[in-house]
Amino acid sequence: MTVDILIGWLQQAIRFAAFIMLASLGELLIEKSGSLNLGTPGTMCVGAAAGFISVFYYCNSTEDPNAAIIILLALGVSFVAATFMGVLFGFFTISLRINQNVVGLVMTMFGCGLAEFLSVYFIKSESGNVRCQEAYDVLTAKIPFLSDKLGYVSDILFSYGFMVYATIALIVGMMIFLYRTRAGLNLRAVGENPGTADAAGINVTGYKYAAACVGSGLIGMAGIFCVMEFKSGAWATADVPAIEAFGWLAVALVIFALWKPINLLWGAVVFGVCYWAESYLPQMGIVISTDIVQMLPYVITILVLIVVNLRKNKENQGPASLGLPYFREER
């Protein structure tokens, strides 16, 4: 019995981890370029709302929705909508040189409001839930054979939608990009010391913009991913604050992972286990306040922040110019 409960817990944790991981991956890319984007929650909400609304309209307008179009719409629209948020963030922080924290917080406020407004406006159902079954089926399609024939291995490793594996592939891709390519090296140089990077002929503004746009796009895709995999394809305007909270968790996860993509993989699962403790601990007869367990990710993140600074090991610290503005004329 306990084994089944543990497996169920782990499955839910991984399902939770996957979209947090994707959002963190986007934020990590942005932070590697030296921008601290506190607009992550807003970007995620906008991506979720835009992606869901487009799929919802498409599914309701045709008799026989096409799977490829659903995937394209859901991921494409959320990516583009979130990239728009990234461009705004980039324009204000990079071109207009406004403080990143302030712009990020305004973007979060703006994005969450926009997501709620759009969902009420287009779905015309302020309180009621709507669900998009077709999109859910398509976007959480499981891998045939592997997902049901291998016993516990199937349950633990292959019982998730294909996007979970796509996210893992993206993380591997990001590692190769950051640590094995010239462009990745340049990006990290911009985040560490934009002045030196500029002197070496790297286009600082270009890299910062590109990171903000692509990173925001990934965060937006995490939004629609959350609606599909985690909320089972159901959408309610009241869910927006929950997505916002996940966005903040994603910001925390970047620190927890010490700004290394590989650590996102297991870090997100740890967060997921804490998040689901509420449902699974009582089943196992363990009585502990779930509020305290849900606090753990944040407490651990703070401890990580302290330990990293205590050890003074440059390898494990965030990009040196994180959160600092860069003006070529003011050095």
Place this chain on the structure above:
Amino acid sequence: MSNQMTKKREPLFHIVRRDNMPMLAAWGYRIGAFVLALLLNAVFVWCMVRVDPITFYSTMWEGAFGSESYIWATLKAAAKLLCIAVALSPAFKMRFWNIGAEGQVLIGGMAAAFVMYHYTALPTVVLFLVMIIASIIAGGIWGFLPAFFKAKMNANETLFTLMMNYIAMNVVDYFYDKWRGFRSALGILNQNTKIGWFASIWKDNDTDGLMTNEDFWFIVVILVIMTLMFFYLKLTKQGYEISVVGESHNMARYAGISVNKVILRTMILSGAICGFCGFLVVSSQSHTISSGLASGYGFTAIIVAWLSKFNTFTMAGVSLLIVALEKGSALMANTYGMRGFSSSAADVMVGAMLLLIIGSEFFINYKLMFRKKDKEVQAA
């Protein structure tokens, strides 16, 4: 190769820092951005729900200031936002990014509610003293921790304070669930006895009037804090030290100021006022505790404080503006909800307005120098 280099055209413009724009011109830019935002919002509303600008803004005005009860609601909310912004101002003046106001208010409110819930036997005066001290200490600790690690080992304060918010929220949730027991919600604390309420101070002479209005005293106390903070930052030695540390840590050290001491003292102060704000809200407004106590104003206040350039009186105006937009949108949503207008439009409109106003800061601090015509370059 070198030939190619010289042929490369000069960029269309480059950016130069302005030394000092006259105050009047700077306000011109800000007001221009504000008016532009009003126009944009009117266009947005017209496109979405077909409400013409005049109806739109008169409904907004009505929702914020249309009746006595609306005015009270607006003033109360604006005072809460103002109080948090004022609490943040010394930290921001020091360039310490305290993103943790939400958590500091919550933990202060939690401490006050804890005293209110458990020590009902204390005499009124003692009870209030204990509540105030507890909330100040709780908020102060929430401010002290990030400051300590910033001062000792340069831990990133933005991320640290951000995490502290969620720890405070979970602490509040813990007590909320514990006190709630098997009920669906916690409800109002000390509903019948009114112990720990502002109202309990004057419960014997039960007359209607301003002097026995909890909301009135809530606003008055916050206005006093605002005034004190203004003079603290402008006139005292400590306020001066804050601004020196904000300019440059090295300059402060050279002037013989202990940077770490100033960081710790200022953040404890900032956290303590946030905690005190939590007490005020619990004791005079909500009379209960929940993780929604600060209603997200802990984050909005950051923008208010930054926009107001640490001038607490400007903060009062900005807070009132933001809250008025919120309350106006609520009435718009009531009236035009059928057309799909929801009160969350407030966040969109406030967000767009804030982006435009902070965008205007660029034109106040910098100017664009356009490329001169080729002829002039040759002549020069």
